Amino acid sequence: MLDNLELWFQIGITSFSVFWMALCATFLRKAYLKREKERLDLLIEKFERISSQFKEQP
Secondary structure, three states, rough: HHHHHHHHHHHHHHHHHHHHHHHHHHHHHHHHHHHHHHHHHHHHHHHHHHHHHHHHHO
């Protein structure tokens, strides 16, 4: 597909693709994992509160 394009344009597209993969693999992935961890921590906290309410009942 890139064979029909000029060399500098091929290099530009390839460089952008490598840059995008590196960006996703580092910064965006870390931000996503941090948000997911916060969400899971919140869910765990809610479930602990609910389970403690059941333990308090006679």
